[in-house]
Structure formats: C-alpha cells, structure tokens
Amino acid sequence: MTLRVLAAGDHFVQNRLFADALRREVPGEVEIRELTLPWPVVPFGRVGEVDEASDVEDELIEALRGVEVCVTQMAPLTRRVLSASPDLRLFGVSRGGPVNANLEAATEAGVAVTFAPGRNAVATAEHTLAMLLAATRRIPTTHADLATGVWRGDYYRYEMVGPELDGSTVGLVGYGAIGRRVSRMLAGFGARVLVHDPYVDLPGKVSLDELLTRSRFVSLHARATPETTGMIGAAEIARMPAGSVLVNCARGALLDYDAMCDALESGHLFGAAVDVFPEEPIPDGSRLLTTPNLVMTPHLAGASKETAIKAARIVSADVARYVRGEPLAHCANPAFAAS
Structure with a gap:
C-alpha cells in the first residue's frame, strides 16, 4: 500500500x-x-x-x-x-x-x-563559541571601523581589551545537548566550566548564584519555560564580576534585555552577544540597535x-x-x- x-x-x-x-x-x-x-x-x-x-x-x-x-x-x-x-x-x-x-x-x-x-546542537554550540569570542575580542566593531577606513589603535589600550578564555571560568546555564558540546569545546581553550541545571544529575553542578558570582563568561542554554522566563535580570547580572561577558544563543525569554543594555552602557558588562530576542525581528527604535559592545545575529545559531x-x-x-x-x-x- x-x-x-x-x-x-x-x-x-x-x-x-x-x-x-x-x-x-x-x-x-x-x-x-x-x-x-x-x-x-x-x-x-x-x-x-x-x-x-x-x-x-x-x-x-x-x-x-x-x-x-x-x-x-x-x-x-x-x-x-x-x-x-x-x-x-x-x-x-x-x-x-x-x-x-x-x-x-x-x-x-x-x-x-x-x-x-x-x-542543531553542533551548529548552535559552534555559533555560541563564535559569539563569545566575537564579543570578547571586539571583532564586529573593529571590522566595521576598518571597512570604513578607520584604524583604531586605541583598542590596544589595557582597559579596552578583553579577557582570555584560557584559565577563565565560564558558567553554562543549562546542560542539554548544546551545553554539553559547548563545555567540551571550552575545555580545548583551557577554560574552567561551571554548570547550573536543576534538571540534570551532574556531580559538581552549582547554584545559579554561585555560577554568576564566579564566572567571567556566562552562556545561556536553558529552555524557555515558566520557571526560566526572565531568569537573568538586573539582580543576576549585578552578581556577575565587573568586566564579564554574557551570551544568549538559547531563547529570548530567558534574559531581561533592558537590564543587559543597562549593564553594557554602565560598563559592568565588558560585552554581550545574543542570537535571540524578546521580539523578532527587532523593532525599529529598539535600544538594542544602539547599545555599545553588543554583538547580534538574527536567530541563526542553528543554521x-x-x-x-x-x-x-x-x-x-x-x-x-x-x-x-x-x-x-x-x-x-x-x-x-x-x-
């Protein structure tokens, strides 16, 4: 038949x-x-x-x-x-x-x-690492300067340069298929990885508060649920060390984007990189379009x-x-x- x-x-x-x-x-x-x-x-x-x-x-x-x-x-x-x-x-x-x-x-x-x-676990994990490095090494901004004929030597000033992954602590919020792959990739960079995921039985996992206070880099990999919606807001970002980098290639609902923009504008966050947004496409006039030290891609991490x-x-x-x-x-x- x-x-x-x-x-x-x-x-x-x-x-x-x-x-x-x-x-x-x-x-x-x-x-x-x-x-x-x-x-x-x-x-x-x-x-x-x-x-x-x-x-x-x-x-x-x-x-x-x-x-x-x-x-x-x-x-x-x-x-x-x-x-x-x-x-x-x-x-x-x-x-x-x-x-x-x-x-x-x-x-x-x-x-x-x-x-x-x-x-899309492999593609999203690879994109997450690319976004983390792009934000930390200011790749999009410096490329845009060069493309317009501007050579910014001042980016080499100590306060303008970002941290290395080698020896740094990276916190992963969520440890499913994508988070596990990101963790393995980070090991190759010499990073120490902390994990918070209440749904995974993993020895050594930490509370969200401990992860935020100890991590120089934080990457979100949780699913959007009523429990995780808005889980990273102003209070959580404030717990991160000054000069940290925040990445979200998971779901827009996890993160308070106004709080992220505030932290970037104040300098508390060194940089941030996001592939997902609370409203897609990004509406005209959104502050995301003018916030400094923010790297964005249009929801294509899994592409x-x-x-x-x-x-x-x-x-x-x-x-x-x-x-x-x-x-x-x-x-x-x-x-x-x-x-």
Missing part, C-alpha cells in the same frame, strides 16, 4: 532534503506531495493557537487532503488544520521542539507528533547545512518506524503513544 506524505519544507529544510531522507529511510512505496513554505524569507509568528509557524493554514489544509503523514519545520498544526485533515496520522516536526503543533488537539485527533531533538540534513533525516526515521509499526523515537505527545 502506498504511503501518502506531504513534505511541507521551506527555504532551509528544503523539500528535496525531506524527499531524499524519506526515500532512504521509509520502506515500501511512498508518494510525496510538496508544499513550500515561505520561511525564512517571511518570518514565522503565531498562527491560531500555536507559535513560531508559517501562516499557511489554508494552503496546508488543501495539501493535506488524503495525506497520512506530514513532515515539516514550520507548518502550523492547529485545531483548524486537524479538523480538516481526517486522514492525517503522523506529523513530523523537524526542529528541536514542536512549538508549531497543538499537542493536546493532535492527541485528541489521534495524530502522533514527532520532532528532531539535537538536530548549517548539516542541521537541515539531520533534521530531515531524524523525522524521516520516525516515519519509517511508524510504517514498520515500531514505537516512535521522538514522540512529543506521550498520551498518544500510550494509547
């Missing part, structure tokens, strides 16, 4: 990557229908009751007619989509968390939702060719398990898995 699959890819996790992975992983006949979503050319947002999705409910409903399996990164799995797609049984989200899927409604509809944990390939492969492997009648490796709605 032919398995009908909708590949709802975009301009990052492309449909050809889904198609290649599906044909490699899934046994039997597979009929692949394609729908190309506009992300990242068009930013994601809230669609219906789900977050970080492309606004394509109508197009998705039409494309899902007669389809049993959908693999995607940004398609919105809303109650409206589910009610209009009675043949759908598996929805594979090729990202680290299926925030664009209504898991409660999917469970009620008998649709399993899978995702791709760890797909690598390998991330896209791994994302397609991980969800396609779960499609293969579904076809073979095996338990799914990365089912996001365990109530469905238990039924």
